[in-house]
Amino acid sequence: MSTLLEVSHISKRFGGLQAVDRLSLTVNEGEILGLIGPNGAGKSTVFNLINGVYPPDTGRIFFAGQDITGEPPYRVARHGISRAHQIVQPLAGLSVLDNCTVGACFGRQALPLAAARKAAREVVEMIGLGDRADSLAGSLTTAGKKRLEMARALSARPRLLLLDEVLAGLNPTETERMIETVRKIRDSGVAILMIEHIMRAVMSLSDRIVVLNLGTKLAEGTPREVADNPDVITAYLGDSKLLTAAERPA
Amino acid sequence: MWRRPFPWFIAAAALVYALYPYLADDVGLRESLLLAAVYIILASNLNLMIGYAGYVNFGNIVFFGLGGYICLYLVTALHWNVIPAALVGGVAVSSLALLFGLGILRLRGAFFALATIGVNQAIQQLVVNFEPWGGATGIYLSLESYGSLGGPMQALWITYLMVVGVTAGSLLASYAIRNSKFGLGLLAIGQNEDAAAVLGVPTPLYKAMVYSASAFLPAVAGGLYFFKSGIIEPTSAFNLQTSIEAIVMVMLGGSGTILGPALGAFLYEELRGFLLTAESFSQFQLVIAGALLLLIVQFVPGGLLGFVHQRWPRTRRWLE
Numbered sequence: 001m002s003t004l005l006e007v008s009h010i011s012k013r014f015g016g017l018q019a020v021d022r023l024s025l026t027v028n029e030g031e032i033l034g035l036i037g038p039n040g041a042g043k044s045t046v047f048n049l050i051n052g053v054y055p056p057d058t059g060r061i062f063f064a065g066q067d068i069t070g071e072p073p074y075r076v077a078r079h080g081i082s083r084a085h086q087i088v089q090p091l092a093g094l095s096v097l098d099n100c101t102v103g104a105c106f107g108r109q110a111l112p113l114a115a116a117r118k119a120a121r122e123v124v125e126m127i128g129l130g131d132r133a134d135s136l137a138g139s140l141t142t143a144g145k146k147r148l149e150m151a152r153a154l155s156a157r158p159r160l161l162l163l164d165e166v167l168a169g170l171n172p173t174e175t176e177r178m179i180e181t182v183r184k185i186r187d188s189g190v191a192i193l194m195i196e197h198i199m200r201a202v203m204s205l206s207d208r209i210v211v212l213n214l215g216t217k218l219a220e221g222t223p224r225e226v227a228d229n230p231d232v233i234t235a236y237l238g239d240s241k242l243l244t245a246a247e248r249p250a
Numbered sequence: 251m252w253r254r255p256f257p258w259f260i261a262a263a264a265l266v267y268a269l270y271p272y273l274a275d276d277v278g279l280r281e282s283l284l285l286a287a288v289y290i291i292l293a294s295n296l297n298l299m300i301g302y303a304g305y306v307n308f309g310n311i312v313f314f315g316l317g318g319y320i321c322l323y324l325v326t327a328l329h330w331n332v333i334p335a336a337l338v339g340g341v342a343v344s345s346l347a348l349l350f351g352l353g354i355l356r357l358r359g360a361f362f363a364l365a366t367i368g369v370n371q372a373i374q375q376l377v378v379n380f381e382p383w384g385g386a387t388g389i390y391l392s393l394e395s396y397g398s399l400g401g402p403m404q405a406l407w408i409t410y411l412m413v414v415g416v417t418a419g420s421l422l423a424s425y426a427i428r429n430s431k432f433g434l435g436l437l438a439i440g441q442n443e444d445a446a447a448v449l450g451v452p453t454p455l456y457k458a459m460v461y462s463a464s465a466f467l468p469a470v471a472g473g474l475y476f477f478k479s480g481i482i483e484p485t486s487a488f489n490l491q492t493s494i495e496a497i498v499m500v501m502l503g504g505s506g507t508i509l510g511p512a513l514g515a516f517l518y519e520e521l522r523g524f525l526l527t528a529e530s531f532s533q534f535q536l537v538i539a540g541a542l543l544l545l546i547v548q549f550v551p552g553g554l555l556g557f558v559h560q561r562w563p564r565t566r567r568w569l570e
């Protein structure tokens with residue numbers, strides 16, 4: 001399997017807080033890499049560094065062999081990295097379809113308007129928002145807005161999708177549907193880097209997992225390896241003995 | 251774009267607007283329609299910034315004034331014909347706006363609005379102290395300047411027709427932008443600039459481009475308008491009050507729509523004309539403008555067209 005994204009020794013400091021500290025990770029073509037860690041571990045900062053919201057203080061980021069370190073978000077998007085935000089960012093006054101058309105127009109494929117609208121409609125149908133295509137994005141429910149984040153990111157036909165807690169705030173039924181969707185996206189050949197707090201979901205979806213704590217990599221491996229790692233259990237629960245057998249993945 | 255009815259509607263409306271005072275042979279009507287047309291141009295182009303990209307340009311009148319100065323300078327000092335002079339004014343101001351835009355559009359919200367006021371005031375002061383442009387007294391046209399258009403009488407009619415042409419051009423440009431990829435990018439910026447950038451919209455470039463685009467036709471109109479007046483001086487050319495009135499027009503008609511700002515400009519101009527005749531209170535229209543702005547922002551943020559769209563959603567399809 002070839003490497004799609006290579007993050008090499010990146011660091012980011014905010015004032016007195018070392019948010020990310022010499023972190024390295026790779027995402028391969030067609031895989032789902034889970035990024036987990038306690039609150040404040042620096043997960044979202046890693047996403048912000050990858051898609052250029054701010055440049056890293058040190059380190060380099062390579063995507064498909066190209067050095068994209070320090071490029072602004074709109075250039076990163078053109079390379080084929082799309083992102084679904086943790087805090088939904090709908091273009092509230094535009095329709096669901098227009099939201100996705102923006103993704104298709106300005107993302108990796110940079111389609112002309114008419115073609116973009118067509119591509120966007122397909123994605124909107126696929127993601128299950130077909131009947132709301134002409135509604136204003138601001139009028140969707142929370143679950144709808146989460147789906148819109150996904151649809152919009154996918155409309156760009158990305159090679160790598162950054163999913164930031166897309167399951168947070170969803171009820172169990174919605175969560176199931178979303179997990180199915182994520183799997184479907186992976187099966188279509190898109191690599192996924194996902195931040196997720198719902199362990200059951202991240203354990204079942206991820207091919208590999210990286211655990212972050214205080215900005216550094218605590219552990220890396222298959223879901224099984226990570227779940228059995230005593231350091232990880234300590235970071236999450238404070239004491240490895242607290243984890244009951246029921247909470248371990250089967 | 252000519253396959254849709256909207257551009258034809260604009261062309262037809264402009265034709266009626268242009269011919270009506272001519273057929274009625276009414277010079278007074280022509281003057282009042284010309285002023286309304288100028289306001290439509292200002293409001294429609296300002297709407298590209300406010301309504302599409304979500305940036306409030308308080309100093310928008312600077313384009314109009316600077317275009318006027320460049321045009322009148324070329325006409326008087328270099329004896330150019332007014333048509334190329336106005337166009338060169340448009341291109342020059344638009345290019346300058348592109349440069350400025352790349353700088354001041356790094357600012358957001360209130361800071362951007364303040365910077366645009368600063369640009370207007372700074373340029374006004376520069377012009378006041380710029381001798382080739384007549385300093386504080388400005389530039390006067392002599393009657394010979396109208397010779398190239400067949401004497402003053404005919405020149406004023408021709409200028410009127412050209413201003414109406416620029417008005418139609420403003421609305422068509424607004425329509426074309428609204429229905430383009432560029433326009434979609436601007437709307438995305440107006441909704442949420444950070445999210446737009448993450449989706450791939452090249453935000454710095456697009457903002458500078460729309461700032462520059464919104465400068466072109468107002469600058470051309472400034473050239474024609476001050477050519478018609480025969481005089482330009484710094485206080486009237488860079489009048490911040492007109493800038494603010496243009497914002498009221500955009501908000502009144504419906505920012506972000508194509509026809510809304512034109513409608514707002516026309517209504518506001520009619521209202522202004524009516525109130526100006528009340529002699530007991532000079533500049534009374536400003537009191538009304540202030541009150542209107544408050545009421546609109548508070549109760550109908552979508553303006554007239556926004557209100558119609560909300561009330562009768564089907565009108566969205568054809569009333570753009």
